[in-house]
Amino acid sequence: MTQYQPSSQARRFSVLKFGSSVLRNADDYARVAHEIYRHTRTGEKVVAVVSALDGETDALFAMGDQVGQGSSDRVLARLVRCGELKSAALMGLALERSGVPVAVLDPHEMDLVASGDPLDANLSGLNREKVLARFDQADVIVAPGFFGEDENGPITLGRGGTDLTAVMFAHWLGADRARLIKDVDGVYSDDPAKNPDAHRFDALDYEAARKVSHGLVQDKAISRAKALDVVVEVASLGKAYATRIAAQVEKPAAARVERPLRVAVLGHGAVGAGLCQHLLAHPNRFQLSPILVRNPAKHSPDADPRLHFTQDPAEALRDDTDIVVEALGGTGFARSLSQSALRDGRHLVTANKAVIALDLALLSGLARENGLDLRYSAAVGGGTPILEHLDELAPKNDVLAVEGVMNGTCNFILDALDRGELFADAVAEAQRLGFAEADPSTDLDGDDAADKLAIICHHAFGIMPDVRDISRESLSDLSPERIAAAREAGLVFKQVGRCVADNTGGVDARVELRALPQSHPFAALRNEANGFLIHRPQGLTYIKGKGAGRWPTAEAMFADLMDVQRRHARSASPGKTTTTRQKTASQDHRMPRESAL
Numbered sequence: 199m200t201q202y203q204p205s206s207q208a209r210r211f212s213v214l215k216f217g218s219s220v221l222r223n224a225d226d227y228a229r230v231a232h233e234i235y236r237h238t239r240t241g242e243k244v245v246a247v248v249s250a251l252d253g254e255t256d257a258l259f260a261m262g263d264q265v266g267q268g269s270s271d272r273v274l275a276r277l278v279r280c281g282e283l284k285s286a287a288l289m290g291l292a293l294e295r296s297g298v299p300v301a302v303l304d305p306h307e308m309d310l311v312a313s314g315d316p317l318d319a320n321l322s323g324l325n326r327e328k329v330l331a332r333f334d335q336a337d338v339i340v341a342p343g344f345f346g347e348d349e350n351g352p353i354t355l356g357r358g359g360t361d362l363t364a365v366m367f368a369h370w371l372g373a374d375r376a377r378l379i380k381d382v383d384g385v386y387s388d389d390p391a392k393n394p395d396a397h398r399f400d401a402l403d404y405e406a407a408r409k410v411s412h413g414l415v416q417d418k419a420i421s422r423a424k425a426l427d428v429v430v431e432v433a434s435l436g437k438a439y440a441t442r443i444a445a446q447v448e449k450p451a452a453a454r455v456e457r458p459l460r461v462a463v464l465g466h467g468a469v470g471a472g473l474c475q476h477l478l479a480h481p482n483r484f485q486l487s488p489i490l491v492r493n494p495a496k497h498s499p500d501a502d503p504r505l506h507f508t509q510d511p512a513e514a515l516r517d518d519t520d521i522v523v524e525a526l527g528g529t530g531f532a533r534s535l536s537q538s539a540l541r542d543g544r545h546l547v548t549a550n551k552a553v554i555a556l557d558l559a560l561l562s563g564l565a566r567e568n569g570l571d572l573r574y575s576a577a578v579g580g581g582t583p584i585l586e587h588l589d590e591l592a593p594k595n596d597v598l599a600v601e602g603v604m605n606g607t608c609n610f611i612l613d614a615l616d617r618g619e620l621f622a623d624a625v626a627e628a629q630r631l632g633f634a635e636a637d638p639s640t641d642l643d644g645d646d647a648a649d650k651l652a653i654i655c656h657h658a659f660g661i662m663p664d665v666r667d668i669s670r671e672s673l674s675d676l677s678p679e680r681i682a683a684a685r686e687a688g689l690v691f692k693q694v695g696r697c698v699a700d701n702t703g704g705v706d707a708r709v710e711l712r713a714l715p716q717s718h719p720f721a722a723l724r725n726e727a728n729g730f731l732i733h734r735p736q737g738l739t740y741i742k743g744k745g746a747g748r749w750p751t752a753e754a755m756f757a758d759l760m761d762v763q764r765r766h767a768r769s770a771s772p773g774k775t776t777t778t779r780q781k782t783a784s785q786d787h788r789m790p791r792e793s794a795l
């Protein structure tokens with residue numbers, strides 16, 4: 199049987215730890231999901247180690263004391279680790295919502311061995327192979343921090359012990375560092391909340407870090423990191439920089455001042471509304487202008503009261519707009535607004551595959567001439583980072599062909615038909631769930647997949663075919679009898695887009711309905727899932743995720759926005775706004791992006 203390598207960079211790991219200071223309430227799991235997605239979309243596999251929600255461990259200790267009056271540390275440990283178990287499950291749910299393939303594992307499922315005092319133990323072993331095997335299906339493994347197992351059950355690692363869990367995972371998995379995400383953007387000479395003269399460090403050695411961190415990083419974790427030569431980073435959510443703790447010389451950091459960027463969101467449908475929620479959750483980074491919609495009265499009653507709506511483009515696209523987010527869809531108004539956004543000096547983030555398929559050369563040229571960012575990750579694959587994978591592989595001439603299930607609506611409907619449901623019911627359900635285009639015939643007839651395939655060709659081979667030249671089969675051509683016959687033969691229908699470069703400098707691209715055997719990876723794609731096989735000289739790379747719907751698509755758009763924010767939000771001095779109209783690094787046809795750090 200063909201071996202499908204789940205990801206091209208399957209063994210590039212990040213260990214990220216999220217402490218209680220960034221998990222203050224249930225809403226914070228979405229923010230943390232953004233941070234994790236930032237890494238997975240560059241092809242990294244992530245171990246996300248989580249603490250309990252803020253205050254939960256204290257509450258559990260207090261409850262344990264109340265009920266048991268401290269009678270048994272071992273049973274108390276069993277109680278207080280529950281905060282981390284709950285937090286790991288919540289993290290898994292938030293990642294699933296965003297369409298990120300995730301596995302949540304309890305310590306005993308990874309043979310995470312601890313030894314010592316039940317309330318102040320150390321970690322002594324991990325079944326590395328068991329963990330690595332889970333990465334065949336998942337991009338993220340969520341592990342509860344703070345405890346492991348000895349022969350008599352769970353024991354905890356002392357307060358702040360999730361830092362130690364992260365350090366040990368980085369050591370056992372051979373990750374290049376453990377990145378501890380806190381509510382401060384690094385280690386300071388003093389508490390920056392109390393001392394305005396406190397300065398941040400870019401780099402510290404282990405002993406200096408222990409002296410100045412005042413418990414910001416668990417002492418035991420620093421000691422183990424030093425002994426095992428694990429690099430530790432302390433960073434905050436969404437930042438590209440960190441304090442690096444390693445065997446090195448101390449380095450104070452230059453002062454950084456960031457200003458919020460003004461965002462004009464065009465459209466408030468399934469995706470636009472999801473994105474606005476993410477923007478509202480980051481007021482220090484983004485200020486939202488009134489959202490451009492056709493009928494403000496329709497959106498206002500149900501929307502968050504902080505959102506304002508307008509049908510006046512001039513009000514939505516204020517003069518001080520930094521970024522335009524196009525979530526209107528279609529190729530009429532959306533097309534002209536995308537061009538004018540870049541002409542007027544705004545960065546453009548869009549999910550509109552039809553506009554990108556038509557105008558990528560024009561829009562890229564405008565972005566390049568004006569020193570602006572053009573981002574459209576969500577246009578293909580929803581939250582599945584296929585374009586990012588291709589951008590990494592294509593410069594190495596590493597792509598021979600790409601095949602993919604790239605329309606979530608068609609996959610959802612084919613799945614329903616395979617279960618014997620009615621076509622019209624399946625279409626209506628896809629519309630209700632927000633997967634389908636405004637006109638679902640765009641999905642059913644293969645037009646949406648053809649647009650996406652054209653963009654894929656561009657990223658895989660540097661060739662943008664005319665979408666009209668991409669042949670396509672429509673779901674309407676598929677009779678219930680054909681589906682039933684396929685099922686009888688053990689086959690399942692999928693809509694598959696495929697492109698391969700020919701040796702005349704052209705590309706053969708088509709959207710087909712294919713009856714596939716159950717052993718084919720696309721056969722396992724359920725509902726709105728997307729999956730892509732990249733044919734490479736070394737074999738096949740398979741990536742999958744959720745290809746449509748509010749949260750996966752909003753996740754990809756928000757990741758694009760955060761990339762733009764990290765590139766452009768720095769002011770030269772407090773209160774002074776600069777940089778967004780400056781020339782930036784030149785863009786080729788691919789999407790420039792920083793590494794996730």
Ligand code: HSE
Pocket residue numbers: 577579580604605606607608633634635641646745746747
């Ligand atoms: N209608 C599209 C789909 C939305 O179903 O895949 C995501 O591009």
